Amino acid sequence: MLRSICVLALTLGVSLAHAADIGQIKVAKGTVTIERAGQSIAAAVGTRLQTSDVVRTGADGSVGITMSDNSLLSAGPNSALALDRFEFDSTTNEGHFDASLRSGTLAVVSGKLAKQSPEAMTVRTPTTILGVRGTEFVVRVDVPR
Amino acid sequence: MCLARIFALPAALTLGVAGCASERVVLLPEQDGHPTAVVVKQGDREVLLDRPYAAAELTLADPWTYRATPADVESTFGTALAAQPTRAAHFVLYFVEGTDELTEESKKTLETVFADLEKRPVPDVLVVGHTDAVGTDQFNDALARKRADTVRAALIQRGIPGEDVVAIGRGKRELLVPTPDGVAEPRNRRVEIVVR
Numbered sequence: 001m002l003r004s005i006c007v008l009a010l011t012l013g014v015s016l017a018h019a020a021d022i023g024q025i026k027v028a029k030g031t032v033t034i035e036r037a038g039q040s041i042a043a044a045v046g047t048r049l050q051t052s053d054v055v056r057t058g059a060d061g062s063v064g065i066t067m068s069d070n071s072l073l074s075a076g077p078n079s080a081l082a083l084d085r086f087e088f089d090s091t092t093n094e095g096h097f098d099a100s101l102r103s104g105t106l107a108v109v110s111g112k113l114a115k116q117s118p119e120a121m122t123v124r125t126p127t128t129i130l131g132v133r134g135t136e137f138v139v140r141v142d143v144p145r
Numbered sequence: 146m147c148l149a150r151i152f153a154l155p156a157a158l159t160l161g162v163a164g165c166a167s168e169r170v171v172l173l174p175e176q177d178g179h180p181t182a183v184v185v186k187q188g189d190r191e192v193l194l195d196r197p198y199a200a201a202e203l204t205l206a207d208p209w210t211y212r213a214t215p216a217d218v219e220s221t222f223g224t225a226l227a228a229q230p231t232r233a234a235h236f237v238l239y240f241v242e243g244t245d246e247l248t249e250e251s252k253k254t255l256e257t258v259f260a261d262l263e264k265r266p267v268p269d270v271l272v273v274g275h276t277d278a279v280g281t282d283q284f285n286d287a288l289a290r291k292r293a294d295t296v297r298a299a300l301i302q303r304g305i306p307g308e309d310v311v312a313i314g315r316g317k318r319e320l321l322v323p324t325p326d327g328v329a330e331p332r333n334r335r336v337e338i339v340v341r
Binding site: 024026027028029045046062063064065066070072074075076077079090104105106107109111125126127128129130131132133134135136137138139140141142 | 167168169170171172173174175176179181182183184185186187194203205208218221222223224225226227228229230231232233265266267269271339341
C-alpha cells in the first residue's frame, strides 16, 4: 500500500509542477498585463496563467493564449479577459472553463473541454452568457467611456 | 465612434442600449468543417448561432441576429485573430516490440516533430507513452513510461527546456487498436505527442 502511494507520487511528480498552470501566453504584442491577487504584473510570451487571472491589453496591445485543453483565446487592443474558472481532467477531457470578456475583442477556438461536453465551456460578457458548442467565434464588448 | 455606431443601428434598437455599450458575437467557419454553434443566453432569452458568420448584436432590449461578412469580421476582430496562437499539433511515434527504440519510420516522424517545434516561440509538449497488451500491467506501465521518457530526453537534447516537456505513461490501458490481453499489436506500441 505504502509502496503504491510512493509510486503514485512519483508518477504525478512531473505534472504537479504545472498544477497551478492553466494556460500560457504564446503571442504578445504591445502592452499586456495580468491582474493576479490584486497585483498588476507585466506579461510576455511564455508567461503561465492561473485561475482568476485577468489578462489586459493596452491600446497598442494584443495577446494569444493556449489553455491546457488546447482552447485558444486571443484578444485585441483595450481588452480585459478574465479566466474565471478552469478545471480540466486530461485523462477524461472533462471539466469546466468559464471566461469573461469585460471589454475589447476576443477570438475563441474551443478545445477538448467543449468537445467532450457541450455544457463545459462558457464565455460571459457583461449582459450575456455564450454557451460554446465546439466552435470558433469572435466577441466584442464596447464599454462606454 | 459612438455616433457612428448609433447611426449604424436602426433607431428603435438603439433605444434600449445604455450609452454606447454594445456587444456582438459572430460564429466563424470551423477549420475542419465540423458543425459548430454558440448558444447566446440573456436571462430567459436564448438565440442559437449555428451557421458560419451568423451574428448577434447583444443589446439589453433583445439580442438580434444578422449575417456578418468576412470583411466585417476582419475590420473589427483582425488584431485579435492575428494574435491567435498556432493550433496544437498531434504526432504518434511507434516502437520496436518490448523496447523504447523507435521504428525506422518513426525516427523520420520525430524529425517532423522537431520541425514543428521550431515554428513555436514557446512550445510546451505532452508526451504520453503506451504499450500493446503483451505482459503484466507492471511491466507495461514501466515500458510506457520509459518510452515517453526516451522521447522527452530527445526533445530536451534538441533544445526544448525540460520544464516544458511533460512525460507520462499509460501502460496498456488505452490501446489504440483494441485487442484481447496478451496480443502483440505494433500500432499499440506508441508514444502520442501533443505540441502546443
